Amino acid sequence: MRKKMKSVIACITCLAMAASLAGCSGSTGTSDAGSSAAPVPTVATQGAEGDSGQASTVDIDRAKEFVTIATGPTSGIYYPIGGAFATVLGNAGYKTSAQATGASVENINLISAGEAELAIAMQDSVMQAYEGFGAFDTPNSDLRAVMRLWPNYVQLVTTAGTGIKSVEDLKGKRVGVGAPNSGVELNARMIYEAYGMTYEDSDVDYLSYGEAIDQMKNGQCDAAFVTSGLPNSTVSELAFSYDMVIVPIDGAGRDHLVEKYPFFAASTIPADTYNNEEDVESVFVYNIMIVNKDLSDDMVYDMMNCIFDDIGSIKASHNTADKNIDISFGVDDVKIPLHDGAAKWWQDHGYETPQN
Numbered sequence: 001m002r003k004k005m006k007s008v009i010a011c012i013t014c015l016a017m018a019a020s021l022a023g024c025s026g027s028t029g030t031s032d033a034g035s036s037a038a039p040v041p042t043v044a045t046q047g048a049e050g051d052s053g054q055a056s057t058v059d060i061d062r063a064k065e066f067v068t069i070a071t072g073p074t075s076g077i078y079y080p081i082g083g084a085f086a087t088v089l090g091n092a093g094y095k096t097s098a099q100a101t102g103a104s105v106e107n108i109n110l111i112s113a114g115e116a117e118l119a120i121a122m123q124d125s126v127m128q129a130y131e132g133f134g135a136f137d138t139p140n141s142d143l144r145a146v147m148r149l150w151p152n153y154v155q156l157v158t159t160a161g162t163g164i165k166s167v168e169d170l171k172g173k174r175v176g177v178g179a180p181n182s183g184v185e186l187n188a189r190m191i192y193e194a195y196g197m198t199y200e201d202s203d204v205d206y207l208s209y210g211e212a213i214d215q216m217k218n219g220q221c222d223a224a225f226v227t228s229g230l231p232n233s234t235v236s237e238l239a240f241s242y243d244m245v246i247v248p249i250d251g252a253g254r255d256h257l258v259e260k261y262p263f264f265a266a267s268t269i270p271a272d273t274y275n276n277e278e279d280v281e282s283v284f285v286y287n288i289m290i291v292n293k294d295l296s297d298d299m300v301y302d303m304m305n306c307i308f309d310d311i312g313s314i315k316a317s318h319n320t321a322d323k324n325i326d327i328s329f330g331v332d333d334v335k336i337p338l339h340d341g342a343a344k345w346w347q348d349h350g351y352e353t354p355q356n
Contacts, residue, residue, distance in 0.1 A: 058299075071098050072120065077228060078287075080317045081120070091313075092306040104121040105181050108136075108290070112292070117291060122286075126145075150320050151229070152228055153228065154227050157245070158216075170222075171197070175221070175224070191249060194254070267282060331346055
């Protein structure tokens with residue numbers, strides 16, 4: 001491996017969070033607003049838009065609760081959206097911080113170790129951790145979901161000069177597959193498998209997609225896996241400056257992938273997302289918000305209410321959040337059990353929670 005996965009931890013304090021989110025959400029709230037908020041010992045939660053009109057009472061003193069939200073690299077989508085969650089909860093009275101991380105796998109480990117209360121992660125990584133396969137040797141039955149977020153599309157990108165037009169064409173090529181055991185790398189590994197290939201068929205490099213794309217610009221890498229919401233700014237930059245090609249993930253290989261790993265869904269990258277004149281066949285996997293089952297039911301219920309009371313601020317953090325984070329989507333696509341507090345919240349708001 002060319003590089004080891006590193007944790008990049010940056011707790012965003014009150015003023016830093018407000019500054020970092022101002023450009024994308026317009027929020028003037030702080031991520032540590034709870035430090036000066038009046039105690040809220042009993043909070044009557046009211047229904048969000050589109051709910052069943054029910055309400056529950058929970059016993060939470062928000063000013064005494066610290067919520068760390070594990071996000072992702074500062075260059076990615078997880079960071080601004082996770083930061084918006086921190087700001088919303090901070091404005092509601094919680095003490096909060098948004099932590100920059102290596103994304104899905106590191107976030108799962110932080111939740112498991114009790115070092116974060118909320119975390120964003122790709123559902124395929126969460127399923128591997130929950131059931132104990134792939135990158136995770138031991139099942140972790142303590143992981144719980146609270147809500148569905150947005151779909152991450154697998155984007156296999158190259159440039160026209162490489163001649164790569166299919167997944168099979170990666171044979172003999174230099175390929176950036178993601179940082180070791182990152183969500184991107186887990187996706188790449190499963191896609192190779194689905195097409196009857198292994199990493200030995202290519203000259204793989206364990207680079208983050210940002211690093212791999214930089215290497216592509218220098219002619220030192222032929223293709224890179226990117227798993228992200230649409231559009232991804234790093235991919236957009238490549239498409240703007242180079243003759244970029246999005247390699248389709250389709251055919252029998254995709255059928256095998258979806259059949260074996262049903263957390264993937266067949267989809268398309270729409271025309272004009274980048275420089276593509278037509279839709280490109282691919283797959284996506286949802287991101288979800290996760291917690292540890294030991295977090296109190298009242299706290300999870302109350303955080304859900306805070307989030308959906310100010311969902312507009314979260315939507316404003318990124319175009320992807322605006323299109324894909326909404327109460328109306330429910331939780332049907334969540335594959336691991338919901339936290340009991342989240343299950344009650346969704347049920348009180350008129351949604352079925354089949355896992356519970």
